[in-house]
Amino acid sequence: MPTLIGSVQRALRLLEAVGSHSEGAPAKQLAREAGLPLPTAYHLLRTLTHEGYLRRESGVFLLGDAAGRLADAGLQQKRRSMILDSLAHFRDAVGAPVYFAVYREGEIEVVGVCDTPASPACEEWADFRETGHAHAVGQCLLGQLDARARRDHYDRHPVAGITPYTVRDLGALEARIGSMERMQPVVERQEYALGTVCAAIPITAGDTAATMAISLPLCQEDRLLSVVDRLRREVGALLSSLSFSISI
Structure with a gap:
């Protein structure tokens, strides 16, 4: 259970880091801003992209449609x-x-x-x-x-x-x-x-x-x-x- 919670916390830090860059940011920068080892950041970024929370364009990561739906649900x-x-x-x-x-x-x-x-x-x-x-x-x-x-x-x-x-x-x-x-x-x-x-x-x-x-x-x-x-x-x-x- 602690490992699961830690993974969620790390993923959320990455999402927050991506959300702070309107034009996206590369994995190395996001890992640094989220305070994560680069291999861990890569793994989480791939998972979040696969689930639609992020998207990758021209080497940078941006928020995906699923993140937008999550925000809309929160606003509603x-x-x-x-x-x-x-x-x-x-x-x-x-x-x-x-x-x-x-x-x-x-x-x-x-x-x-x-x-x-x-x-x-x-x-x-x-x-x-x-x-x-x-x-x-x-x-x-x-x-x-x-x-x-x-x-x-x-x-x-x-x-x-x-x-x-x-x-x-x-x-x-x-x-x-x-x-x-x-x-x-x-x-x-x-x-x-x-x-x-x-x-x-x-x-x-x-x-x-x-x-x-x-x-x-x-x-x-x-x-x-x-x-x-x-x-x-x-x-x-x-x-x-x-x-x-x-x-x-």
Whole structure:
């Protein structure tokens, strides 16, 4: 085990050395900068090149595609952690589960959900992507799309009743979306899950349609509008201090 850990440490030092040279560096220089014997450096450089973390061009080593993917994954994880931290703040501020979702590449994507054991989020018992017409998150996102994009969505995910309260047909759904007021939250009651009410607010950052939403058990329905209004104020206060374009 110590040998394995030592090899990983040496490989990481080499990667760091390569990353410090935008135009690449030869093996001898990298070995010197990483503090490694030249034969050890050669062995690790060949292995890292074979695995795609490095590439060799004109006698110098540069970072490879695999290293780039690793960096991208790390950045995505950092962004996700920041989103979840923000959702936790909103959850605590409003006292309800909080959801963040976007419409990306023609699909509804729930980016993050934050709840507590005492106030759990709504269980995704039917795929959120396929049932956007039935929940507040989806209706809010669909309402931000143009008519052509919505038609494309309906062609792939037809409107269908999943509870006795779900909007029953495309015409009724479009009429509802057409009547939505820009400054008002989107509310649905038991359309996606029996015993659950939800409300969502639209958020537009750049060209991306996004939404934040809350859910409550039916027995707390009288709190729904006040809770989502509190969420709107919290989100507005946070984003107004940042360089985002926001529409709530």
